[in-house]
Amino acid sequence: MTPLPPGSTIGILGGGQLGRMLALAAARLGFDVAILEPEENSPAARVAAHAIVGAYDDARALTALAEISDVITFEFENVPALAVERLIALGAHVAPNARALAVAQDRVEEKTFLNSAGVPTVAFAKADTPDEAAEALHVIGAPALMKTRRDGYDGKGQKWVEHASTAQAVFAALGGKPVIVEAPADFVRELSVIAARGAGGEIAVYPLSENHHEAGVLRRTVAPAEVPQETADQAERIAAQILTSLDYVGVIGIELFEHADGRLLVNEIAPRVHNTGHWTQDGCEVDQFEQHIRAVAGWPLGPTHATSRVEMVNLLGEEALAWAHLAGEPDARLHLYGKRDAKPGRKMGHVNRRRPLASSGHSHRSE
CATH class of the missing domain: 3.30.470.20 (ATP-grasp fold, B domain)
Structure with a gap:
């Protein structure tokens, strides 16, 4: 990749605090920043050269961001994969890449990838149904941590399963969504x-x-x-x-x-x-x-x-x-x-x- 010269525009998906601090850092290096964020007057938009208000899967907004940006990045990992695919289809250069985003969005995919890359994690099992959740507890053992595969953040979307007999109830309490069951991490x-x-x-x-x-x-x-x-x-x-x-x-x-x-x-x-x-x-x-x-x-x-x-x-x-x-x-x-x-x-x-x-x-x- 040829280094972008100062004066180029860096697009950022997301207008929160991480986008704000990225925009400030980019400005210090002489770049303009374009923020795409669903809410008006976001923290990042107020320190950026350009603000596009629209949903992350809004074709019009994504097209506008692709047209104005020399490279596009994101401030959080729950950007819809479809948004990145559309940006790439429009000819935009997106970094980090779509694979990194997909891996981080799904906890089972994440741990599967990590192990395949030779990186150690706790033992885990996936479960898509109440019966699979019960089976996962028998494989992993109790207590175990059950987490939704997607969208958990800051401790949300997860619960401890103290006894295998409660696995189905915990699965239901987490919304009946696909989950990952993780062995406890005996860490210091x-x-x-x-x-x-x-x-x-x-x-x-x-x-x-x-x-x-x-x-x-x-x-x-x-x-x-x-x-x-x-x-x-x-x-x-x-x-x-x-x-x-x-x-x-x-x-x-x-x-x-x-x-x-x-x-x-x-x-x-x-x-x-x-x-x-x-x-x-x-x-x-x-x-x-x-x-x-x-x-x-x-x-x-x-x-x-x-x-x-x-x-x-x-x-x-x-x-x-x-x-x-x-x-x-x-x-x-x-x-x-x-x-x-x-x-x-x-x-x-x-x-x-x-x-x-x-x-x-x-x-x-x-x-």
Whole structure:
């Protein structure tokens, strides 16, 4: 791919906070951004050069986006596959590719792909009917985690099955939709790695982060995580296997379970910039948002080593109303998303608190 010159237009499907931060990063590199989003006055649209209001499967809106954009990307993985297919049919260049999107949209496809790429996960089984759900519990064993195959996010669309006898009832409680049944992950902590692959196949990996959740929602990330070199190397190998197997271009988020013996299992992948990578905005020379823009535009990837230790805290609902206090903290960097309604549990922003770097963070680049 020939690198896009400044002044080119990058299209983004989605107008939320990730689209907003991508648009800001693109603007810093001299690009214009076009946002396609169903809702008017979205957070991303207010900082973009062009805003197209329409459903993601609206042929008119997709045509308008394809005509104005030199490359198109997306801020979340639940964009309809049909939308990407239509954009490609219109001659648009889309990155990451349609396969990455399809794999990430279906939890069974995701884990099947990961295992085929040599990446370890928990044991799993699929179930499309109540009887299959009961059978899956007998195969996996109880307790087990049952999740809808599609559309779950921030802990939604999943329930624990404590006894095999309740499998059918839990299947019904999840809407009677196709599910995946997963064995419990006996992990000591959750880590994640943000990585990127450029148009020429080069790979750049950020230091690992340690993540803490509440009620299924990410509350806090600390990075670089304190890990042995062997763990960092393991995460880099996993990231490289996934990126290469998908022929991926862009930034990807990979959630990991760390076991007591040091083994890493992949929980899930997100073919986009990721909440656990927000620390890079104030802890790295090139953050995940600029890195994604560089990758999809065919530019060289930037450095990924940590320049500061960062604690990232998500601001949910009315917590963002403390902006004046947070802005007054000398070591804090406040990032607000421009959302109008501070609904309970809604991600309204985040704050990065910087600390001195105790030791050099791990980063890796390969050709």
